[in-house]
Structures are given as structure tokens and as C-alpha cells.
Amino acid sequence: MRESPFSLAALKRHIASIEGHSQARSDQLFTLGVEAIDAKLGGGLAKGRLHEVFATEPEDGASAAGFAMMLALRASERMKPILWLRQDGAEKRDGRLHAPGVAEIGLDPARLILAVAGDAALLLKAANDGVRCAGLGAVVIEPYRAARAIDLTVSRRLALSAEQSGVTALLLRTDADPAPSAARTRWSVKAAASTALFADTPGMPALDINMLRHRGGPDGLAWRVEWNRDQRSFREAPFPGVVLPLPVGRSAAAGARAA
Amino acid sequence: MRLAAVDPEALSLGLSPGLTLADARAYVTQLLVFDHDEGADQRLLERLADGCERWSPIVALDPPDGLLLDITGCAHLFGGEAGLGEDVERTLDRFGLTVRTALAYAPEAAHALARYQTRPAPDEESAVRRLAVAALELDPEIETGMRRAGLRTVGDLAARPPALLAPRFGQATVDHLARLLGRRDSRLTPRRPLPALLVERRFAEPVAHVETMLGALTELMAEAATALDARGSGGRRFAARFFRSDSEVRDIAVETGLPTRDPAVLDRLFRERIDALVDPIDPGFGFDLIRLGVARLESLAPSQLKLEGGTVAEAELAGLIDRLSIRLGRNRVRRFAPRDTHIPEQAVLAFPAIEGGRSTLWEPPPSGEPPLRPIHLFDPPQPITVLAEIPDGPPRRFRWRQTQHEVARFEGPERIAPEWWKPPPGKECLTRDYYRVEDVRGRRFWIFRHGLYGRERAHPDWFMHGLFA
Numbered sequence: 001m002r003e004s005p006f007s008l009a010a011l012k013r014h015i016a017s018i019e020g021h022s023q024a025r026s027d028q029l030f031t032l033g034v035e036a037i038d039a040k041l042g043g044g045l046a047k048g049r050l051h052e053v054f055a056t057e058p059e060d061g062a063s064a065a066g067f068a069m070m071l072a073l074r075a076s077e078r079m080k081p082i083l084w085l086r087q088d089g090a091e092k093r094d095g096r097l098h099a100p101g102v103a104e105i106g107l108d109p110a111r112l113i114l115a116v117a118g119d120a121a122l123l124l125k126a127a128n129d130g131v132r133c134a135g136l137g138a139v140v141i142e143p144y145r146a147a148r149a150i151d152l153t154v155s156r157r158l159a160l161s162a163e164q165s166g167v168t169a170l171l172l173r174t175d176a177d178p179a180p181s182a183a184r185t186r187w188s189v190k191a192a193a194s195t196a197l198f199a200d201t202p203g204m205p206a207l208d209i210n211m212l213r214h215r216g217g218p219d220g221l222a223w224r225v226e227w228n229r230d231q232r233s234f235r236e237a238p239f240p241g242v243v244l245p246l247p248v249g250r251s252a253a254a255g256a257r258a259a
Numbered sequence: 260m261r262l263a264a265v266d267p268e269a270l271s272l273g274l275s276p277g278l279t280l281a282d283a284r285a286y287v288t289q290l291l292v293f294d295h296d297e298g299a300d301q302r303l304l305e306r307l308a309d310g311c312e313r314w315s316p317i318v319a320l321d322p323p324d325g326l327l328l329d330i331t332g333c334a335h336l337f338g339g340e341a342g343l344g345e346d347v348e349r350t351l352d353r354f355g356l357t358v359r360t361a362l363a364y365a366p367e368a369a370h371a372l373a374r375y376q377t378r379p380a381p382d383e384e385s386a387v388r389r390l391a392v393a394a395l396e397l398d399p400e401i402e403t404g405m406r407r408a409g410l411r412t413v414g415d416l417a418a419r420p421p422a423l424l425a426p427r428f429g430q431a432t433v434d435h436l437a438r439l440l441g442r443r444d445s446r447l448t449p450r451r452p453l454p455a456l457l458v459e460r461r462f463a464e465p466v467a468h469v470e471t472m473l474g475a476l477t478e479l480m481a482e483a484a485t486a487l488d489a490r491g492s493g494g495r496r497f498a499a500r501f502f503r504s505d506s507e508v509r510d511i512a513v514e515t516g517l518p519t520r521d522p523a524v525l526d527r528l529f530r531e532r533i534d535a536l537v538d539p540i541d542p543g544f545g546f547d548l549i550r551l552g553v554a555r556l557e558s559l560a561p562s563q564l565k566l567e568g569g570t571v572a573e574a575e576l577a578g579l580i581d582r583l584s585i586r587l588g589r590n591r592v593r594r595f596a597p598r599d600t601h602i603p604e605q606a607v608l609a610f611p612a613i614e615g616g617r618s619t620l621w622e623p624p625p626s627g628e629p630p631l632r633p634i635h636l637f638d639p640p641q642p643i644t645v646l647a648e649i650p651d652g653p654p655r656r657f658r659w660r661q662t663q664h665e666v667a668r669f670e671g672p673e674r675i676a677p678e679w680w681k682p683p684p685g686k687e688c689l690t691r692d693y694y695r696v697e698d699v700r701g702r703r704f705w706i707f708r709h710g711l712y713g714r715e716r717a718h719p720d721w722f723m724h725g726l727f728a
Contacts, residue, residue, distance in 0.1 A: 066728020135576030
């Protein structure tokens with residue numbers, strides 16, 4: 001039993017060598033912009049890896065899509081295009097991706113390339129090609145419902161391609177249950193009540209994010225965050241029910257619309 | 260009802276096109292009659308025209324029963340003009356088609372010789388001159404007039420000065436005669452624009468193996484690449500035509516976002532295209548000719564790789580868009596450009612990403628505001644059931660997709676008036692009042708009331724138009 005710590009350490013090193021450069025360097029990380037969360041994540045999320053975003057309930061699909069878009073923005077360099085892959089069914093059920101709304105999240109729609117695939121097999125094939133293309137900033141893959149084609153092998157392949165090209169892959173599942181995968185992190189996203197602005201109007205997008213899984217890190221953590229479009233950054237959401245003081249210069253426009 | 264066409268046997272029994280059906284039945288009691296289908300005739304002719312492109316890229320239809328081929332510079336490939344004619348007759352004979360070929364310097368002359376030549380002639384010119392005036396296919400009245408004047412052959416007409424013929428038989432007759440005699444330039448109009456560059460490969464024996472065929476296509480691409488390189492240009496559209504030995508023709512085309520001449524890239528695109536075909540290539544009895552045309556040439560200077568890799572990333576992205584466009588379909592890989600309208604579902608122009616080159620300038624949203632437009636938009640908007648309504652405000656409660664939503668906070672209305680200056684035909688223009696609402700669970704929706712209370716509608720309907728993040 002005396003040797004066990006050494007053999008354990010050796011085993012860990014061995015596994016690390018099999019997994020390749022698993023210990024991500026800080027320049028291969030992207031932060032969420034909230035210190036408390038980034039500290040827990042060990043500096044941020046890994047670039048050029050596969051991350052999964054689940055909607056807690058199917059009705060939270062738009063929030064999950066928003067979160068995936070925000071992560072894609074944080075993960076990719078400015079000006080690099082983002083490829084969004086969707087399946088026909090998602091396009092029909094959840095509505096189509098609306099470019100002005102994409103701009104409202106902070107992503108310039110001119111950077112967005114949308115590809116719609118007829119079925120899951122085509123989608124995954126396209127995703128594999130997309131993830132290998134180093135000219136992209138990030139790839140968001142959005143299958144429809146519980147596509148059975150997506151299994152451990154598929155996610156492993158995506159993760160490997162992402163690792164080679166350095167393109168961050170985000171697998172967005174709006175209506176599916178988590179299954180074993182090779183993803184670096186797995187998030188469950190739910191809409192949260194926003195901080196009301198002037199005259200009790202809905203404020204910035206607020207999300208309850210729950211990290212279900214984190215390879216090589218703590219998991220099961222939950223936060224409530226708010227997206228700041230102007231800084232393209234998350235921030236911790238204040239406690240619900242607190243009304244923020246009105247920023248100067250905003251009142252007239254907001255008041256007119258709220259009337 | 261009249262006979263439109265007869266077969267040789269019927270002809271020998273004395274029937275001819277134009278005879279009334281009653282008369283024909285009276286002559287031949289066991290006559291088999293079928294309805295005339297002009298569309299099918301046209302389709303057959305077009306199919307044959309496709310097949311005839313194996314002899315010359317310039318093929319024109321000469322309805323109802325003729326095809327005109329410009330064989331300038333093509334004949335030597337088939338062992339001279341006679342050899343070409345024989346090849347045409349032999350190939351088409353396999354489908355049970357009786358073909359008459361004629362070679363002439365002008366399309367009109369070939370047309371007339373194929374139909375009206377009765378006696379052999381030593382050369383082409385005398386053959387045309389010996390044709391009866393009927394070969395001009397003029398109005399029966401004019402033809403009768405010619406016969407009365409003692410003009411029986413084309414040669415008779417050709418001997419008269421045109422200035423004398425024109426007042427009597429019309430300028431059109433004189434013009435036609437001039438073209439028939441080759442005195443005036445007359446050309447074929449090809450059925451489709453000729454590609455800027457054309458390379459082809461013929462097989463002595465038909466190839467029934469798709470993989471072999473693709474190998475030949477790869478060689479053609481290398482050939483085209485050399486030619487393009489010499490011109491300093493690249494292609495944007497490549498079309499391969501596979502000619503089957505039974506005159507069936509299959510077209511497969513690929514398109515690229517940036518001009519290219521890289522055979523490896525093209526090879527990959529063609530394979531993608533062929534994999535994505537709904538009906539796979541059927542070799543049948545085999546293909547005996549493959550032709551690769553480059554339709555659009557654009558200048559492409561020899562490129563040098565940048566050290567920082569900027570060009571590489573760009574080229575890689577363009578390649579990805581090409582591949583996805585081919586695999587998923589041209590219109591399924593899109594980019595977005597803004598459009599100048601307030602109607603939300605029309606505010607975006609989604610164009611094929613492969614077209615590229617469009618400068619799209621999106622105005623950044625005003626800072627400090629929450630998102631005012633949803634990231635998911637329903638088109639058409641989905642109706643919702645309003646459960647608790649308050650005038651001049653959004654509903655307190657509404658039902659959408661079998662779920663009840665309790666509105667916690669809202670902002671609005673944002674009034675979007677219809678574009679009254681271009682009303683949609685047959686539709687009523689109603690004002691929409693949009694509200695951003697958030698339910699008690701934090702979900703944010705974009706709903707609107709269709710029509711103004713009282714003024715446009717007594718009880719306006721409500722619709723769900725989008726979802727916010």
C-alpha cells in the first residue's frame with residue numbers, strides 16, 4: 001500500500017500522456033467574465049474543445065441557444081466567422097435564427113454562417129467538416145430533439161477534430177437528455193427572471209446556468225448570470241427583485257417605449 | 260381530326276400527314292391511330308440534342324423533326340465529314356430512328372438538303388441549285404406564283420437578280436434564298452452558352468464503371484487546371500457532362516465561392532456532389548464521352564502563402580462553404596444582409612453563402628439597452644390564446660403550445676405599421692403592436708396584437724412572433 005500514491009501519480013501522468021495535452025494553458029482558455037465563475041473553472045473554459053449546452057426544459061431552448069451564442073462569442077477571436085449548424089426540425093419548431101436578434105446578443109450577423117441540414121447524419125458530417133476548419137471562430141451544432149446518431153463516438157470525433165484545429169465546438173441540445181459524451185463541460189441552461197429596468201420592464205438576458213459536468217474540475221455548480229451585450233461578457237446577476245438605479249441618458253428612450 | 264404523322268408502311272398505303280382521320284379510316288380499315296403529343300416530340304428532340312453534343316458543342320433545335328449541328332473543326336475527330344455522318348446515322352439507328360443527314364455550308368441549306376434532295380449531285384452548290392422551289396418552304400401562294408412564272412428550282416431563282424424577285428415574291432423570300440445559297444451569313448444559336456473552357460475525353464469502349472469514369476474526370480480536371488493556369492484564371496462553375504452510349508446525358512455541376520483551379524479541391528467537390536445525388540449515376544450500357552466545361556472564368560493570380568496564414572484560413576473557409584453548399588444544397592448555407600424594412604420577418608435577406616462578396620453592414624444595437632429583437636423568429640407568427648386581457652397592454656396570461664404563461668413584466672407597445680404603399684395582394688394590412696414580455700419563470704417572448712382595438716378590429720388576435728434568449 002506504500003507505493004500506491006506513487007503508482008497513482010504515475011497512472012495519472014500516463015493517462016495525461018494518452019489524452020495528449022489535456023492540461024490546457026491559459027492562452028487556450030476563454031473566460032466568462034465573472035471572476036467567481038472563472039476561478040472555479042480554473043481560469044476559464046478550454047478553447048478548441050467540445051462543450052455541451054442543454055436546455056433544462058425544452059421551453060428554455062431559446063435561452064440555451066442564447067447561451068451557446070454567448071459562449072461562441074467569448075471563445076472566438078473578433079471578426080472570425082461563426083458557423084451555426086441546425087437541423088430542419090429545429091428550424092421549424094424553434095423558429096428561424098433572426099439576424100437582428102443575433103446582433104442584439106452582440107454577434108455581428110455578417111460573421112454568422114447558417115447551415116441547415118436535412119437529418120442528423122448530414123448535420124454531423126457537416127459539423128465534422130466545420131470543426132476541422134481553422135478559419136472559423138466557433139461552431140454551434142444544433143441537432144433536433146434526441147438525435148440518436150449522437151453518441152460517444154460521434155462526440156469523441158468532434159472533440160478530437162476541435163482539438164486539432166483549435167475551433168471551439170458547442171453542441172446545443174434543446175430537447176434531449178444528457179448522455180455520455182467526450183465533451184469538456186456540460187451545461188444546463190434555464191431562463192431566469194431578469195433584473196427589471198425602469199417601469200418594471202424586462203432587462204438584460206438572465207440565465208440560470210448549471211455546470212453538470214466538468215472534465216478534470218469541479219462540477220455540479222450553479223450560477224445566475226446576466227449577459228452584457230456591450231462588453232460581450234457575463235456578469236453576476238443581482239438578487240431578483242432589486243431594481244437597479246436608472247442609468248443616466250437612458251430614461252427618455254426607455255420611458256417612451258414603456259409607455 | 261387530321262393525321263399528324265405516318266409511318267413508312269402507312270405511307271406506302273397512300274396515307275399522308277394532313278389527311279382527315281375519316282378518310283384515312285376509309286382507305287385503311289385496320290388503321291392504328293394514336294394521339295399526337297407535341298410535348299413528347301419536343302422532349303425527344305431535346306434529349307437527342309443533348310446526346311448530339313457528343314459530335315459538336317453547338318447544337319440547335321430545328322423543330323419539329325430536325326437538329327442542326329455546327330461541325331466546324333469537329334469532323335476530323337470522326338474521320339472526316341462522311342465518317343461523322345455515318346457515325347451519327349449508326350448511333351441513332353440504335354434507337355430505331357431513321358435519320359437523314361446532310362452537310363452544307365449554311366444551316367438553311369443543310370435543312371433543305373436533308374428533306375428535299377431527290378437526286379445526287381456532284382457537289383454541294385449544284386445540289387442546292389437542283390432543289391425544287393418547295394425546298395424554300397414558302398407560302399403555297401408564292402410557290403404557285405413561282406411555278407406559273409416557270410421558276411421550278413432554286414437554281415432558276417438564283418439566276419435572277421434579287422432586285423427583280425423582291426417586288427414579286429417579297430423581301431423575306433429573297434432573304435431566305437440568300438441564306439440558302441450561302442450568300443448571306445447565317446449561324447446557329449447554341450442551346451446553351453458555350454463554356455469558356457472545354458476539355459473532354461472519349462472512350463473507344465463504353466465505360467460502365469462509375470469509379471473509372473470519375474478517374475477520367477480527375478484527369479480532365481488536371482487538364483483544365485493546366486489550361487487555366489496558363490491563362491492566369493480560375494473557374495467558379497464547373498460542369499461535367501457524361502454521355503451515355505444510348506444518348507442519355509447526365510449533367511453534374513459544382514460551384515465555388517472563390518475562383519479555383521486546384522484539381523484536388525474540384526475532385527473532392529465532384530465526389531461530394533455525386534454522393535449527395537438523389538438518383539445515383541446509372542452507367543447503363545456505359546459512358547463513352549465525358550466533357551468538362553468551365554463556365555465562369557475569373558482572374559486568379561498565382562498565390563503565395565502568407566506567413567501569418569491569413570489567406571490559408573480564408574481559403575479554408577471558402578472551401579468549407581463550397582463543400583457544405585454542395586452537400587446540403589446551395590440555399591441551405593446562408594449569410595445574412597439587412598433589408599430596409601420595419602416588418603420583422605422581412606428585415607433580413609438570407610443569401611447563399613457561396614455567392615459571397617456582398618458587403619453587409621449591420622448597425623450595432625444601441626448600447627445599454629436589453630435586446631429588442633428576438634433571436635428566434637417564427638415565420639409565420641404563431642397564434643396564442645389570450646386568457647386575461649387588459650386593454651392597451653399585453654395579456655396578463657396567455658396560452659401558447661399547451662402551456663400557460665403568466666406575464667410578470669413587459670415593455671411596449673412598439674407599434675409597427677404595415678407598409679401601406681405596397682399592400683400585399685389579397686391581404687389586409689393591419690397594424691401590429693409588439694410587446695416584449697417576460698413570464699414568471701423568466702422566459703422572454705415577443706408577442707403582438709394584430710390590429711388596433713376598435714379602429715381596425717373589434718377583437719384583435721394575438722400572435723407569438725419570437726423568443727428572446
